[in-house]
Amino acid sequence: MSPRFLPRLRLRIKTWPRRALILTDTPRPDCPECEGEGAIGYDCCDYETGDYIDTDWEPCTCWDETRRWVLLPLPRRPWRTPPGYSAEPPF
Structure with missing residues (x-):
């Protein structure tokens, strides 16, 4: 495989x-x-007024964004206080 396609x-x-x-x-x-x-960006404009609308992006051939591999699922973050802990001050 050539270095260009690695x-x-x-x-x-x-x-x-x-x-x-x-x-x-x-x-x-x-x-x-x-x-x-x-990606290659193309500016879009309104043809009647000439005003800028947005930029459209076309993916480049040097990159394939679908090439991804899951290595390790990560644990979810706890959003609540764990049981057994209190938010009350200790007095």
């Missing part, structure tokens, strides 16, 4: 639907099309 992997934390540590691909930093951002 995946550039990094660790991330996924938060939905359940927290997990994932290994994911990243855009190629020296890509001449997207300049390492992973």
Whole structure:
């Protein structure tokens, strides 16, 4: 496999639907099309007035955002005070 097509992997934390540590691909930093951002932006405007509306993003071929692997599910954070603990002062 040539170095151009080797995946550039990094660790991330996924938060939905359940927290997990994932290994994911990243855009190629020296890509001449997207300049390492992973997508190419096109500005959209209103053709009648010429006003800026939004930016549309088209994915670049140097990156496949569907390439991700779950390495480790992470425990959920407790949102409530654990049983046996009190919020009352000790007097």
